[in-house]
Amino acid sequence: MTEFSERIGHEFTDGDLLRRALTHSSMATANREDNQRLEFLGDRVLGLVMSEALLAADRDAAEGLLAPRFNALVRKEACAEVARQIELGAVLKLGRSEMLSGGRRKEALLGDAMEAVIAAVYLDGGFEVAKAMILRLWGDRIKNVDSDARDPKTALQEWAQARKFSPPRYVEVGRTGPDHAPEFTIAAELDNGSRQVATARSKRLAEQAAAKVLLARIEAGEI
Structure with a gap:
């Protein structure tokens, strides 16, 4: 976990938050929560950070241009791409069947886990800490997002x-x-x-x- 914390640039005060963020539903038990609730929260934190970043990057862009750029940056594929960048799949806690079916490489699973990690950082360190991590990990994707980035x-x-x-x-x-x-x-x-x-x-x-x-x-x- 220490190496993963270094890769995302955040040392957790509450290590249980990170453990929960990395626990897929296939590993959940009565005493072990999965990452689905964190995923829900992380999606909203990511959305706010990207909204702010896009407004700051192009102060003259109309909503019609901002919306597709936003969608391109927050959709599951983008989250999964960042997840692969930080080798998130290697530290996921998966049930045997999910692991055997290639869960560590699945697009949706990686995207969901990335959102859960964002929520864990937000709860552990606050919005500004989570924002700094997101901007660092998404990096040039924000300024290079296509002007017309519609799906x-x-x-x-x-x-x-x-x-x-x-x-x-x-x-x-x-x-x-x-x-x-x-x-x-x-x-x-x-x-x-x-x-x-x-x-x-x-x-x-x-x-x-x-x-x-x-x-x-x-x-x-x-x-």
Whole structure:
């Protein structure tokens, strides 16, 4: 735990908070709380910190630009990316079945745990301490977030709706790899016959990747 505390830059006064933040529901018992309540709180702390940071970074940006940037910084994928950066998966307390199914690498599980760690730091050291940790760990992601950082699936759906198309369809066309670390191949399809396939370690990531390539083709005038 000491090495992990060093990686996040916070030494806990109440070590039980950190232990709870790192305990997945698969390890919870009557005497051992899991991290779900902390996850709920951490999501709100992260949201406030990112709202402040984005307002300070661009004092002229309208809400329409700030909202997608905010979503890009606080969504599960961003939290999981930071979690991998600090090797959070290595210290998670998981039940046997979750561990065997590759829980230490799962996007949603890592994202949830990152939010729980944020809450633990907030409860242990206060808002300013938690804020400093978040800004340090998110680093250049804040200033480099795309001006139009909408989720690709949302952007593609808006494009389709503007042309009176049905919402884009996402179809699983393949799955490879072992059960504990599968990769999914998803096809994104539009009413005009346009189609793009992408592969990723979760269905959600594969859908986003396929939508992103379709959007790129639209912007290039190919569709």
